[in-house]
Amino acid sequence: MVQGAANWNTGMTQEWLQEYVDDWVSFYRKHTAEGEVASYIPALKEANQDHLGISIIGMHGMKIRSGDVDVRFTIQSISKVLSFIVACMQRGVSYMLDKVDVEPTGEAFNSIMHLEMKPLKKPFNPLVNAGAITVSSMLDGETSEEKLQPLLSLLEEIIGHRPPINLEVYESERESSMRNRAIGYYLLETGFLDSDIEVTLDTYFKQCSIEVTIDDLARIGLILANDGKDPDSDQEIIPRQVARLAKALMLTCGMYDASGKFAAYVGIPAKSGVSGGIIAVSPPRVRNEPLPFMDGCGMAVYGPALDSKGNSTAGIRLLRHIATQWDLSIF
Numbered sequence: 042m043v044q045g046a047a048n049w050n051t052g053m054t055q056e057w058l059q060e061y062v063d064d065w066v067s068f069y070r071k072h073t074a075e076g077e078v079a080s081y082i083p084a085l086k087e088a089n090q091d092h093l094g095i096s097i098i099g100m101h102g103m104k105i106r107s108g109d110v111d112v113r114f115t116i117q118s119i120s121k122v123l124s125f126i127v128a129c130m131q132r133g134v135s136y137m138l139d140k141v142d143v144e145p146t147g148e149a150f151n152s153i154m155h156l157e158m159k160p161l162k163k164p165f166n167p168l169v170n171a172g173a174i175t176v177s178s179m180l181d182g183e184t185s186e187e188k189l190q191p192l193l194s195l196l197e198e199i200i201g202h203r204p205p206i207n208l209e210v211y212e213s214e215r216e217s218s219m220r221n222r223a224i225g226y227y228l229l230e231t232g233f234l235d236s237d238i239e240v241t242l243d244t245y246f247k248q249c250s251i252e253v254t255i256d257d258l259a260r261i262g263l264i265l266a267n268d269g270k271d272p273d274s275d276q277e278i279i280p281r282q283v284a285r286l287a288k289a290l291m292l293t294c295g296m297y298d299a300s301g302k303f304a305a306y307v308g309i310p311a312k313s314g315v316s317g318g319i320i321a322v323s324p325p326r327v328r329n330e331p332l333p334f335m336d337g338c339g340m341a342v343y344g345p346a347l348d349s350k351g352n353s354t355a356g357i358r359l360l361r362h363i364a365t366q367w368d369l370s371i372f
């Protein structure tokens with residue numbers, strides 16, 4: 042833990058900020074009662090509705106954690122950012138942008154309707170299910186195991202260990218996910234998939250079932266905040282161009298059909314998952330007054346009670362409050 046690091050305001054010690062964040066987590070926890078834990082994937086129903094936790098990791102080891110920080114949960118849709126990053130690293134950005142667009146849908150994350158309603162040339166973006174399933178088909182490899190190795194290796198490089206795949210959640214989704222199958226078969230029929238349909242869906246279900254903590258996600262957020270470089274070693278983990286593209290997509294499409302509101306009220310790139318996680322990226326910012334984490338940070342919240350769009354009710358409110366208090370908006 043670093044105290045009084047160079048970019049902290051006089052008197053703005055880690056302990057001082059920690060007290061504030063603890064108060065905010067206690068205050069916003071009541072909003073967990075307004076949401077519901079996802080149940081369309083049966084295994085997700087087991088989550089504790091009351092949980093709320095946040096992890097914030099800044100440059101040079103600065104870290105604030107509060108609430109239910111040690112819960113392990115499946116990464117779900119947050120994996121879509123990572124699979125897109127890996128596919129861009131394997132195939133190149135222009136190949137990927139040829140296959141998947143970068144436009145928000147304004148529809149639910151698992152919408153089928155928009156695939157047929159508009160003259161579809163390619164899936165709208167890699168952060169909704171249709172785009173993400175397309176991306177999974179483009180990862181190198183013949184089997185889901187082969188396709189996932191580079192993604193797990195990237196995670197290992199960032200978080201320091203290879204995260205496990207939660208087999209109970211994976212099997213639960215594999216057995217229940219008729220809608221994703223429908224999307225997958227539609228994409229197959231329209232010629233978008235680069236791999237066998239069953240391998241593609243299996244890859245997608247497995248990547249959603251990677252188990253993480255908010256510390257893991259905050260660390261990924263930090264690397265993205267730093268344009269793909271590890272701030273400790275200065276080593277490039279994700280090419281700068283790919284990290285920037287990922288952040289642009291997170292800002293415009295990361296919170297599904299609530300992305301506009303999130304950009305307006307919170308103002309930073311973020312991505313949610315249906316198990317209740319949200320990863321958020323605060324890039325370095327220039328202000329006339331000293332503020333916490335001015336040289337950037339990664340943040341992650343976990344709160345499995347979701348709103349009707351599939352985003353953590355309390356998590357969104359907590360991030361909005363912090364973004365307001367610390368003036369995090371990139372706009």
Ligand SMILES: NC(=O)CC[C@H](N)C(=O)O
Pocket residue numbers: 116117118119150151170214221249313314315316351
């Ligand atoms: N929003 C999400 O996190 C959705 C991911 C989930 N595995 C699904 O495809 O339905």
